[in-house]
Amino acid sequence: MKGALVYILLIATLLPTVSPWGTIAYYHVNKDYIARVLCENRDKxxxxxDGKCYLAKQLKAQQDRQDKETTERVQNTPLLQLFCQANLPFQFRSVLTVLASVEFSAYTFPSYVAPMSGPFHPPQV
Incomplete structure (x- = not known):
């Protein structure tokens, strides 16, 4: 069962890339009919x-269809913005100012408190 599913998914994935080959194979199998009935130059x-004009038209139409589908798919893809950067001013403080504001003790260490504002916060909608 898993093997069949794998082959179905593989064929579904590769079908758009091999579809021009299907058109070419159809041309070679039905070359006489195409040259006799569908060819634009059958009178000349x-x-x-020998139907190469028909093959060229079919391949061009198929390529145009794929290009149109790809363009529509790209245009209809939703845009997802993952990051939002706020322009916050950054202030430089000297090392001496920072050390003077911190009180050190051999017995107690100040507990860390996460900043509530600044550059490390979730984006605000």
Whole structure:
């Protein structure tokens, strides 16, 4: 069961990349019919087109369809903004000012308190 699922997913993933090959294979299998009925140059046998004009049209149409689908998919993709950076002023303080404001004791150490504001906070909507 897992093997069948793997093959189905593999074919579904690779189908868009091999679809031009399917068009070419269809042309080679039905070359006589295409040259006799669908070819634009069937009245001019000296050109030796043999349905290549039909193949070129089909491949171009298929490429245009894929380009259009890709463009629509890209345009309809929602934009997700992950980061928001606020322009906060940064203040430099000298080392002596910082050390003078901290009280050191051999017995008690000040407990760390996380800053409530500043550059490390969740984005505000």
């Amino acid at each position: 046998p000296q050109l030796h087109c």
